Amino acid sequence: MSVRRLRVGVAGATGAVGAELLRLLVEREFPLDGPPRLLASARSVGTMLPCAAGPVPVEELHDEALRGLDLVFFSCGGERSRRFAEVARDGGAVVVDNSSAFRMDDAVPLVIPEINPEAVDGHRGIVAVPNCTTIVFLMAVAPLHRAAGLERAVVSSYQAASGAGAAALREYEGQIRAAAAGKPLRAEVLPRVLLGNVVPHVDRFLPDGSTKEERKLVEETRKILGDPGIGVAATCVRVPVARAHAVSAALELRDPLTPERAREILAATPGVVVVDGGDPPDYPTPLDVSGRCEVAVGRIREDASRPGGLLLWAVGDQLLKGAAWNALQIAELMIRRERL
């Protein structure tokens, strides 16, 4: 069978997720019809980015530039997705959107391919990639939910600087150099100095005192698992890590599930690796997981404070499984299911 080749656009090509996406398109030998069209803001026009057959120039993201494409990945924030994603779709492309713009739209599937692949079938031109913390959390939790019925989860996150974009990562790295030189540390991109600190403020605050990031974790979990009754208590915290998000989660399950059985289930789940126990005891950390497409799960243990309680710790590279890799997996999934 000959593979249909696709004209692909990458909106947000110069960002942290865009860079990973370009690398993965090559690595995965994605069926490109010519070099991808790289789109970004006006100030990046002319920048050459490495791609399949050689460097490709960046063009400005505008309506005309979105014509004649089969597939466009958006990774340039909610505002630009709201402005341009429907233009791309109306021009005939299928959009895979990394932003939060359409995630809670009933007409837009919100997809983690290992968890709810069938959801792509109903797409109407836009498919959304979930929030990066939600993906890391659900890669560990969805298989246990299927086995034992998740009723409630209490989640605290440990989120990397690059989750706030390439400029936030540069600011954090600059703080390391400043600290070593004995200079004062400044915060301009992130709300507080991140080096030597942890900051319970990711995305903007909502009137109820939670943040939008925390709200996403609640609502997206319910949409992806297809159960509006699941309770999620979330506290999202930025930590001085370059890349890879971690979550500490306390799960309340309907049916009993031993840590041993939970490990077996997770070890058999594609895209998940179990790093737990042994002598000396092992566990995943952001440094181990950076650059990897799998979500690693460890610290799996009984929660003695509640019947049906299970504690765990999950870590994933939020630029890969939390964004670029999940987006590319969605595109590959749509090809396999003949929805692209």
Next chain:
Amino acid sequence: MSVRRLRVGVAGATGAVGAELLRLLVEREFPLDGPPRLLASARSVGTMLPCAAGPVPVEELHDEALRGLDLVFFSCGGERSRRFAEVARDGGAVVVDNSSAFRMDDAVPLVIPEINPEAVDGHRGIVAVPNCTTIVFLMAVAPLHRAAGLERAVVSSYQAASGAGAAALREYEGQIRAAAAGKPLRAEVLPRVLLGNVVPHVDRFLPDGSTKEERKLVEETRKILGDPGIGVAATCVRVPVARAHAVSAALELRDPLTPERAREILAATPGVVVVDGGDPPDYPTPLDVSGRCEVAVGRIREDASRPGGLLLWAVGDQLLKGAAWNALQIAELMIRRERL
């Protein structure tokens, strides 16, 4: 009334907690009878440390050195406390112990002066300072427990390098210099590289897959609040912060308690400051709280996933309120209650 002056010993004078204790003894004008006796391991003998009336030489910690004292602070680890605390007590001193050696001993009061001051009255020569994370957690939670009855808490911690001792802090600071110079990062004191990482491993692992730090948070909470029925699910994580521990906590309370009422209760609690809400929204971070004796609480909000649920974020300098300051407060409390 004339104040009785006390002959004071400081075991572990050269450590991170010892240094804070020496500073606080001076600042608080503690009723010292002559300079404190500074005790440490043999390799520190002769080191001069700044104290009340000028530098004081460090002596070796051994049985003889513990004679003739009224009060000895121990901050040199569980092993040395187990070896020497009873020697000091049997020699006539009252011991305030910062280690975990005696905390769960029924004959030893475990005291946070703002929470269970009356517990010191029954001491038999040794009073224990709780684990630093437990103190930060309970300073925020005990007042809410009194008002609404804590049934269960799910806690994830964000613990500073200096909580593992001065050598761990030096290792973390060395990693900042190495990273800025483009050199590889090494971990010898802590179990993993800490800079740019978060590590769910504080103290040693127990057979059930939890760590001793997590176990302490469970057991010490029950002892201090005097209620063995309280459930605590704890995950303790080391983060790249120099000093000040933070905890994210989901509380399950017997009686309803609005965030507004919780803020009022905490704002009226000595030793607690509320840093929450406002425009732009404020919250405490370890960098803000380092060097302060109060525990700061913010992100107080309803937990919509459970009736009677309340979420909060508490931060405290674990070398001060989590150790040296709480120890000195215990000594001052015993003087006031004529138990020293």
